[in-house]
Amino acid sequence: MAKNIKTRAEDYSQWYLDVIKAAQLADYSPVKGCMVIRPEGYAVWEAIQRDLDRRFKETGHVNAYFPLLIPQSFLTKEAEHIEGFAMECAIVTHSKLQKGPDGKLVPAGPLEEPFVIRPTSETIIGHMYAQWVQSYRDLPLLINQWCNVMRWEMRTRLFLRTAEFLWQEGHTAHETEAQAQMETLRMLDVYAAFAEEFLAIPVIKGAKTEAEKFPGAVTTYCIEALMQDGKALQAGTSHFLGQNFSKAFEIKFLGRDQKQQHAWTTSWGVSTRLIGAMIMAHSDDDGLVLPPKVAACPAVIVPIFKTPEEQQKVAAFIDKLLVQLVGEAECAAAKNRGTDPALLRYFFDKLAGQSILVDWRDNRPGDKHFHWEQRGVPLRIEAGPRDVDSGSVMIKKRLDRSKEVLPLAAITSDWLRGQLDTIQKAMFDKARAHRDANIREAGSYDELKKLAAEGGFVKCWFTPNKETEAKIKEETKATVRCVPFEQSGTGKDVYTGAETTTRVIFAQSY
């Protein structure tokens, strides 16, 4: 039992923070609501970026960068958009600091037009697209950017909601409505596949209701995940923006019909919130559990020894093990990287940025056990004098705490890949089983109230409507997380009793 982590049953919120702290994923910053993402945490973001970016390229997108500062006037061009974001904008109003009468620095050089720090980039990108799009031949325009954005949140939580966060935002412009619609759904599929295959988090795809959609969108689609405490978490969104932004920013082109028309645009994004989702979906009372594909270190080798003689003996044994896992060339290269000799890194998969660590630190084996366990490393390979004598190693799995003794010859790179794949799949299956066990149906409003209070996804017949949703939220704390794509049949609206063809998922959410 980890002594620095509260259990989920004791205090779920504290558990979440303890896991982050124990794994050294992030730290608080001196600025309210902001966080420092530490190397262990940033490695998770890099893994996410690497895999998602590949998926974006595979769907024909290219990366670019648009500036942090947006002229304030841009925000006002789309009415719904400004209404949605006005309350959480940070504004830059001055260009310099000067010493005041009391010697303290005060802002000086007020700007003629204040800049808003991007809460999202639809406006500035719309402005640029208006210049870049002249003809139907310029379309589609498929651009993504990786950047930070700022939303002045009142209540923050590490990774799940911070004032500044990292994300990617894709912005596309199309010739026809159908093409933009198709793009919106295509990227939602990319997100869903990514969440399930890479983060091992099962998601439900669907549409947001009018009340929950992105300010300025015609339709917002989302992937919704269920956390271990029964709360839902929006893991990604994809917006069909119609012509709202192209009209606000004059993104016009000469069509095939020789007439000027407005482009159809989309935008879609996922953020560092995914790291929070991953933590809450998989971790346990002992700390972080990383899906193998996310882990920068998928396996750590822990030598066990007492005397210098034993250390030498074990070192020779581990050298053999490493040759089997990463090859001789990498073994030689690893020793010349100038990193901490007590914590050597051997690249296992350079493209995926994954390396195997060998923990030669002068700690006790028990310390190392907790160290790597709390950091979520999927596999531990232990080798001590007894193992050397028997020609075997001890394999310990983070996910289920299982132990297994295997002959040295069996521990090859293929074996490791196989193990990691198995663990990845087991993690997804486990999360899906939890999710499925927590989807329940409500036939009446009383039942919805009861089930929503218990947590989990609650399915029921319901025709979305802003006023009713607000009332239900007030009474149950639950909101419509999404209107799933799969729909069939009819039933009685859980609130009004009227016949409806729409089934939705309610849940309390993050």
Add this chain to the structure above:
RNA sequence: CGGAGCGUAGCUCAGCCUGGCUAGAGCGCUUGGUUUGGGACCAAGAAGUCGCAGGUUCGAAUCCUGUCGCUCCGACCA
């Protein structure tokens, strides 16, 4: 932004109510030694302008006012 709680060493906290010696403990850290297959032990040592700013007082970690930050609950949101 409303309600509640908390800010004292890197971490967890005691001391505050009832103001008064040089501000404490455990863990962690450093050094030395003994140890080492699931969070070792002994010894020595470093480390704090008691969140910050005012005020009351001969004297403030302690009382008062303000302010900032964190956590939880609510409203808002990726």
